[in-house]
Amino acid sequence: MKVPYSWIKEFLDIEIPADKVAEKLNTTGIEAVSYKFGQYIPGLTTVKVLSVKKHPEKERLLITKVTDGKKEYQVITADQNIKEGQVVILAKTGAKLPNREIKPVTFGNIQSQGMFVSLQELGIEESSEGIFVLDEDTPIGIDASKLLGLGEEDIIEIEITPNRADVLSVKGLAREIGAIFDIKRKEKYPIVSIMQEIIPQIQLKTEKTYRYRGVIIKNIEVTQSPLNIRLRLIKAGQKPINNIVDATNYILLQEGQPLHAFDLDKIQGQIIVRQAKDGETITTLDREERKLKKTDIVIADEEKPIAIAGIIGGENTKVDQNTKNILLEAAVFDSISIRKTAKRLAVSTESSYRFERGVDIENLPNAQDKAVELILKTTQGKAVGEKDIYPKPYTPKLIHLREKTVLKVLGEVILKEESKEILERLEIPTEITDEGTVSTIPAFRKFDLEREIDLVEEVGRLKGFDNFAPSYPKLSLEGFKKSEEFKFEVQARDFLRANGLTEVVNYTFVGEQIYKTLGIEPPKIRIVNYLLKSQSIMRDNLAVSLIQTFQENIKYQNKDISIFEISSAFFPKHEEIRIGILVHGNIIKGYKYTQGENQFSTSVTWDFLKLKGLIESYIHSLGIFDILYKKTNIPYLHPFHSAQIDIQNQNIGYIGKIHPEKAQKLEIPENTYVAELKLRYIPRDLKEEPLKKGYLYTLYKQKDTVIFKELPKYPSVKRDLAFLVDENLELDKLIKALKESSKLIDKVELFDVYFVENGKKSIAFSVEFRASDRSLSDEEVNQEVENIIKQLQKSFKGLTLRV
């Protein structure tokens, strides 16, 4: 809200500079800035139009003669509304407007000595419909910049938090400033006489309207508002319309009370304030036809709705140039109802904005009378009747503020006398009691001052939070709790970075397309009011994001990639913290080096086994060693180059190469590998236990501790054993069988695998034999090897020992 400082001064005798006021407002809870209205422009003068005639050649141009009282000027304008007798602003040759400098110009051989300006050209309005016309009695030949207050008038712009509806007016802001600087607020009450000749016929048929007062004013004339009113509105950021509408807007800004004027002659019979009927329609002042619901409040006559209550008026009863009689409405409607309707219809007006936050019900007649007074100052006419329906008059709430509560919350001793003084500066009548104070909450603060704590805040903020010295609480160890989950993730992150992977943070929502391309079902949880369709699905795996990150990086020409993300995947009843990894290309990008026998190439490229090794190494770092790999059928992975990772028969993730067909569709290289590990289970239901099966953290928490084994006392005997086996045999099984085949086997190490012809492969192991109670003899070991081969041949058909 923008407020000219001079307007505030009508309510306060204050000489403090505007910037100081703004600064203080900030530190007591209202965000405020101050600045000057526009910029001073030299060379602007007020002139009277003496004559207007058509340009002989240029069809759309008018030639005018104007005077500043001393000198006549010939000015050419395209504004068709210019009329003899008007006083307008002339920017003389040499005047520097924000966007241009005025130079003498000729239009079809006729020279123009300057230009009439609009507010837009002065830089104080976004867009203007035409040149700015002053009042006819405005003195001519004076500095128009000064007249408008350009570069001179202080504007204070504030932004309020939703609880401070009471500051949404010039008067309310003045009240706040008065409290801050301890200056008593003043007010000039309206002097109007409203006859009781024609009483408005009003029926209140909804409980959602708390007060409704109508005043009939007859025999008015709709004209332009006087300059001072128009300037105030302009400086407050509003467009003047006509004297009637301007008066309602002016009072709305000044008092915070929304008002509406109906053309009385367009109303059929009585005014009925009621709930709308479902499907009922009204064309509003912005020329939109709007469909109503029964939850909306409307102002209606006996035939039709004539306004959407508290939000916007109807076109059908609009005040226009021919209006002679009006019904001036002032009301208070239910905040929630107004808010719902405004939201649904997507209309926000100065009026709805205030009703949503709360309007001072007690100030209603005062504000409305000020509007009547203002209208009758701008036109002849007569207020002939008034009706005020106020079923439940405001009964103020009494709130006690105890000294001990102030101390308990703020930690500062503030005596009750001081609290009383502060609250009374805020125009909240307050008395001293034994324990503290008791305040009578005025209607303008009934929205945010409901409890003792709310008064604590008032006292605290006016005293100034910065005036309280910090203190340091004694932390009660009773509440101490280890935060292992956090450390678990930090460690994972440190491990992965130490292994050369870079951390990324992706949005957790994705589009449908990536799921389609990968050939997997998109998840069901969707954002209803998404910003972008490509950010509307809550992902159920991290691969969808990591793949897109890779695609983007290919565009940035980053072809080698080693990335990870520790983040969430979403499911109907729970969420999962996962590690997602995507790698492609070089882990180490090196160079070839040859110096005699000294020769090396330093590049190392990602492949399945390296990524598998990295993941194993991470799992080992958690003290978990029994990892099983099983064939998996994840559609976006290579069917024979991917695996699911199992620990204790629980699937905790997968690893694999992107399916070549998908890689092609995704326009990413074929040798791209992804992996996901399920770290933790996050339930949504408060009662559900997060240590679920199938998560690394759970396994980590439940694993057995390491128990030290005695070191071997006797030496081992080594044998190299090479087997010929079927080429499809999974090595894992052979290794396991070999290890279990003899109690004397201490260690088995694979050292050679090669595929020979005729469907066989050769597998060579180095096997270490050891007994815990004696040294083994060669004969004993030879005997054991024979036994082992016999055993293996039983389980693996066609296995032979190579010699």
Add this chain to the structure above:
Amino acid sequence: MGLKEELLTLKEEITKNLEKASNIQTLEEVRTQFLGKKGRLKHILKTLGKLSPEERKEIGKLANSIKEYIEQQIKEKENILKNLLLQEKLQKEKVDITLPSFWLDIGASHPVISTLVEISEIFLSMGFSIEEGPEIEFEEYNFDMLNIPKDHPARDMQDTFFLNNGMLLRTHTSPVQIRTMLKRNPPIAMIAPGRVYRKDADPTHSPMFHQIEGLMIDKDITFKDLKGILKIFLENVFGKDIPIRFRPSYFPFTEPSAEVDIGCTVCKGKGCRVCKGTGWLEILGCGMVDPNVFKAVDIDPEEYTGFAFGLGIERITMLKYQIGDIRILFENNMNFNNQFKGLR
């Protein structure tokens, strides 16, 4: 020529030969030639028997001293040659120590996560615990129980993403307060770092961002304690002399509420583009837990008080690293990410 002369000639000869020996092999030849089983010294000594006992004694003594001398000489020469050999070997093995290295380089940290971890650890070390909750939340925990009733303008402060399952993406980490208070009794000192979501996207707003929520509840927690804790925190992140101010503000779940500003880290308070000329940067929101929140979770506000605060991690990250556009944080362009290798 007598034996004595023969021995002395031998000594001279050997000395010459030793000088000439240029490698271990020739040195070895010299050794066998003079000292070996069939060597010349042995040969001379064989004739010793022909001499009288006196002469034998004298010549024997001389022969021994010459032998010792020669052995000594050979050893020295050997050492010299071995050293030469070693030097040669070392020379051969020389490496250009300025060659690019060959090892895995550390991966980069994401600056937002790095900041999140740093801040979390400050609070951890002060004795706060870390709590968490789901990102898909119940409206009740995200709004209602935090004293943000339906159809209250306060809900407009946070533009919410609603989901087709009737839930929403949490708009702040505050529902974790509620979850924690429902699970545990005071005293509570917790923080909740995490992802949050708002329907907003421009250079300073991202639809997904990170927050840390803090909550401390006990029998005597005051607004001044809140100031103390936040002072420690801000000084640890921004340095000991950072100016701090508390401005009264409004949040539905705290009363009184305040917004905390720090002196602009870019212009040191003189006023610049980053601080919009004010010299101050808004850094976090905080306040005393509203009694309505306590009532919602069944904690007696007459017995307990507490404070809560919430801060946006991206904002602090952007200030720390002078990043102007929030969106670059989530583009994951390696050219950006890899600038942060040195972060924890």
